[in-house]
Amino acid sequence: MRVSVIGCGHLGTTHAAAMAELGHDVIGVEQDPEKCRALAAGRVPFFEAGLDELVAKHTASGRLRFSTAPAAAAAGAELHFLAVGTPLRPDGKGYEVDQVVGAVRSLVPLLQRPCTIVGKSTVAVGTVARLQAIIDGLATVPGVELVWNPEFLREGHAVLDTLEPDRILAGLSSTAARKALEEVYAPILARGEAQLVITDPATAEVAKSAANACLAAKISFVNAMAEVCELTGADVTQVARVLGIDPRIGPLGMRPGIGYGGGCLPKDIAAFAHRVKELGAVRAAGLLDAVEAVNHGRREAAVALVARAAGGNLEGVRVGFLGAAFKAGTSDVRDSPALWLAARLHLCGATVVIHDPQALPQAQRALPEAQYRETALGAATGADLLVLGTEWPEYLADPQLPATAATLVRKPVLVDVRTAVDPALWLAAGWSVWQLGCPVRHPTVPPATVAPPG
Ligand SMILES: NC(=O)c1ccc[n+]([C@@H]2O[C@H](COP(=O)([O-])OP(=O)(O)OC[C@H]3O[C@@H](n4cnc5c(N)ncnc54)[C@H](O)[C@@H]3O)[C@@H](O)[C@H]2O)c1
Structure with a gap:
């Protein structure tokens, strides 16, 4: 398939290279000219295990190209992945969606044929409906459909997680969009190891936020137990070991320490907490606030x-x-x-x-x-x-x-x-x-x- 990936940061570069590895013809669109030049020359401007090799392999094979121009994506691709950033707003009240809206506004008026836009960025529930309305207002051809396909990769394992995911989640509303998704992921689905989960868009949006929140809650739980251990002379590594033996709990995500960080979990938990407050889910908000409080507390404890x-x-x-x-x-x-x-x-x-x-x-x-x-x-x-x-x-x-x-x-x-x-x-x-x-x-x-x- 001919696909584009719009936004080539940590997620987009990995996704673009992985799509080329699956056999697709890929154009990556990155607005930062310096980043784009490096990528086009086969160099990744950050470290992610195994990614350098994959980008070099496919820029050399010709299956992976990069451009700063959305027109390059519009002209050549039948499916467009959106992988732009969704940082936390400076006031902490949810995501800044300027990059997602900007990518849609620059791409959609240029589209000349029906196609599928596949959002991968992490967004708040309700964003897909809002973006589809913008798309409908801008499209000059019929059949431009938006699917939300949240990404679950772990940085540090991003290449493997993209090529061999445990699940592919897609929130969509039409058979044509489902077909496009099944086609682009066909080489992964054919191996039979990844579960394809099709839902409505709102469920996909909430499921991604819930997965992040559940992981963060597990990390904060064991870190809260570390606080208890500090006051009692107990050893939290042994406590975590005992908990992890129970198959209902499991050992992963149970290592105590300074807490979670990075470009995703902290902002995603903060944005989700804000959204559930807006929705009036007060007990869910209380739980997320506690997860964040434990996480901040561990930094002070360190x-x-x-x-x-x-x-x-x-x-x-x-x-x-x-x-x-x-x-x-x-x-x-x-x-x-x-x-x-x-x-x-x-x-x-x-x-x-x-x-x-x-x-x-x-x-x-x-x-x-x-x-x-x-x-x-x-x-x-x-x-x-x-x-x-x-x-x-x-x-x-x-x-x-x-x-x-x-x-x-x-x-x-x-x-x-x-x-x-x-x-x-x-x-x-x-x-x-x-x-x-x-x-x-x-x-x-x-x-x-x-x-x-x-
Ligand atoms: N990093 C991860 O491991 C990861 C995992 C799962 C989900 N996500 C989600 O994926 C999204 C992207 O995350 P990231 O870490 O790759 O962010 P990032 O900031 O590293 O990358 C975003 C890139 O998009 C580019 N961009 C912005 N607007 C553009 C436009 N209109 N056209 C072309 N390029 C544009 C930016 O210049 C930047 O290079 C976020 O929503 C994040 O929450 C990230």
């Missing part, structure tokens, strides 16, 4: 944990900081809990020296007042304590890191705000290990040679 590990005062403390991305596998630092914590430590008077394997340029732009190093050991050198802010496998799976880093820091104190390290490995190398919701663990051996101060 600051307090680092301060305690530093002996009560952060002024003048040198912090080696591992990780800036909002999670491992991506260079995305939008609403990153790690970077938020680094910024707060800096504000409290600490010198923060950051390493991240993929997000250094993005972090430097977002937090220029911190210092940056090209290696984890560089960030650790001379530090009074080390903070693990993002759970990159580089930090967790390198069995040499604890022992080598212990010889470079002033004091072997690790604050792991992701509850991600194997404490035994660090304790055996002489570190004390501080994790949210867990008793402080002290080393089982004396520290190795510690670098002299200075």
Whole structure:
């Protein structure tokens, strides 16, 4: 099929490359000329595991092209994906939909034949009906239909999740639109592993928001239990393990820590909370408010944990900081809990020296007042304590890191705000290990040679 993808950010670039991999002829439309130039040259301007290779492969094969002009999409494609951003409004009262409305307004008047527009961006319930009315007013040909096909990919696993999704959800109102959807996803559906769920548009809109809210609630639940553990001396990692064994609960999304972040969950929960309040669903709103309150509270708890590990005062403390991305596998630092914590430590008077394997340029732009190093050991050198802010496998799976880093820091104190390290490995190398919701663990051996101060 000839398809277009309008908006080539994290979602759109992945989707465009995946559609080319499925065999479609794809034109990606990106309004930012610099981003568009990079993509057209086969370079992805951010890190997402496996995406560089896929974009390079299909810009070379000719199945994936990029343009800044909506006319390129209108002329060549029979199905148009909308993957533009829906940020939170500055006042927090729902989504800013300017990008979605702008994309529709620039595309629809140019369409010369009946076609399907497939929205993938995350929107509030009621948006599809509003956009279809705009489309009907602008279309110069009949049969321009809007379908909403929300995206469930996880950054860090975006390529795999797009090529091998567990579900494809489509909110639509006609047989023609259903046929177009089935055709574009045919290679995935033929494998028989993804469930195709067809609903009306409002149900698709609510289902996407509900999926985000359910995941965020699970994360906030285990983090609320971490708060209880801190007050009782219990160990939240063991509590989470016990909960996760129950098949009705499950282990995924049950790792306690500094809470969720990124370009999606925080704004989607805030926008959903606002929408359900508008609708008058007061108890649902109360639940979402509690989920958000726990999440914000864990960030504050992480600051307090680092301060305690530093002996009560952060002024003048040198912090080696591992990780800036909002999670491992991506260079995305939008609403990153790690970077938020680094910024707060800096504000409290600490010198923060950051390493991240993929997000250094993005972090430097977002937090220029911190210092940056090209290696984890560089960030650790001379530090009074080390903070693990993002759970990159580089930090967790390198069995040499604890022992080598212990010889470079002033004091072997690790604050792991992701509850991600194997404490035994660090304790055996002489570190004390501080994790949210867990008793402080002290080393089982004396520290190795510690670098002299200075
Ligand atoms: N990032 C994710 O993992 C993810 C997952 C699921 C859903 N979503 C949803 O997908 C949407 C996009 O998210 P994102 O993270 O890719 O955002 P993003 O900000 O990274 O990308 C949006 C892109 O659209 C471009 N754009 C805006 N208006 C345009 C127009 N009229 N024509 C061409 N290009 C235009 C912007 O320049 C930008 O590059 C959001 O609604 C988000 O909630 C994202």
